[in-house]
Amino acid sequence: YLQPTAVPLERLTAARVLSSQELTSTQQLALLPRLKTAGPLELPTLLAAFESVDDRQVQLQLIEVLAMHPGLTSLSANQLQKLWSDAPENVREAAAPLLERVATNASQHAGRLQTLLQNLQVGDASRGATLFQGSQAACATCHRVAGQGGQIGPNLSTIGQSRTTRDLLEAILYPSASLARGFESFNVVTNTGQVHTGLIVRETNAAIVVRTADQTEVTIPRVAIDDLQPHTVSIMPAGFAETLTASQLSDLIAYLQSLK
Numbered sequence: 570y571l572q573p574t575a576v577p578l579e580r581l582t583a584a585r586v587l588s589s590q591e592l593t594s595t596q597q598l599a600l601l602p603r604l605k606t607a608g609p610l611e612l613p614t615l616l617a618a619f620e621s622v623d624d625r626q627v628q629l630q631l632i633e634v635l636a637m638h639p640g641l642t643s644l645s646a647n648q649l650q651k652l653w654s655d656a657p658e659n660v661r662e663a664a665a666p667l668l669e670r671v672a673t674n675a676s677q678h679a680g681r682l683q684t685l686l687q688n689l690q691v692g693d694a695s696r697g698a699t700l701f702q703g704s705q706a707a708c709a710t711c712h713r714v715a716g717q718g719g720q721i722g723p724n725l726s727t728i729g730q731s732r733t734t735r736d737l738l739e740a741i742l743y744p745s746a747s748l749a750r751g752f753e754s755f756n757v758v759t760n761t762g763q764v765h766t767g768l769i770v771r772e773t774n775a776a777i778v779v780r781t782a783d784q785t786e787v788t789i790p791r792v793a794i795d796d797l798q799p800h801t802v803s804i805m806p807a808g809f810a811e812t813l814t815a816s817q818l819s820d821l822i823a824y825l826q827s828l829k
Contacts (some may be wrong), residue, residue, distance in 0.1 A: 571603045577707035579612045588617035594624035609640040628660045692821040697824025729828040737825050744805040753800040758796040
């Protein structure tokens with residue numbers, strides 16, 4: 570289910586299942602080849618399967634995989650730091666360039682966005698629609714258009730009426746830069762240590778219902794909640810600039826602009 574050709578929700582669900590397990594170092598080594606081909610949708614979730622790693626060989630190989638991964642920019646510095654917070658000094662030194670690359674990418678946000686904006690081509694909206702619905706970009710996993718798609722992110726049926734090309738490009742590349750009102754995600758930590766991240770879609774005096782990125786709705790009794798905090802990082806992954814070609818990005822923008 571982690572194959573790049575698998576249905577996006579299946580990839581994400583498989584990543585969630587694996588990240589919830591306490592894998593042995595042998596299992597983590599076996600998972601590394603799948604990490605190489607993970608897309609930005611499932612990469613942040615799948616990476617949690619390596620947070621408990623204490624084997625130096627696994628730690629160093631994980632660094633090598635991430636250093637070559639096109640979706641590295643979909644990860645935050647905090648996510649990477651969790652992987653090696655308790656690692657030996659030589660492992661932390663090997664990981665330092667990755668943290669620096671992520672920090673540098675964040676600081677160069679505005680300039681990079683402007684460069685990509687200037688290099689956008691005239692896109693093809695029909696190809697963009699195919700990309701939107703397909704497994705590579707997987708936009709329809711979370712967004713609805715004309716009644717079709719997920720309900721994790723905003724409905725995009727008329728997005729072309731209210732957003733400029735720059736707005737659309739920034740939302741695709743840097744989704745955490747401007748979280749859509751009503752679609753802010755939350756981190757819910759239970760008193761048993763479980764962490765759920767997603768949208769609060771319903772709540773009563775007794776419980777809240779969180780919808781996660783794979784469309785699962787989790788009901789959490791209020792008495793079981795240890796901590797509830799807004800999540801400053803968008804549930805939509807970053808890093809699509811590295812997984813889409815310039816032509817594909819132009820096609821996707823053209824399609825979004827056509828939705829009016």
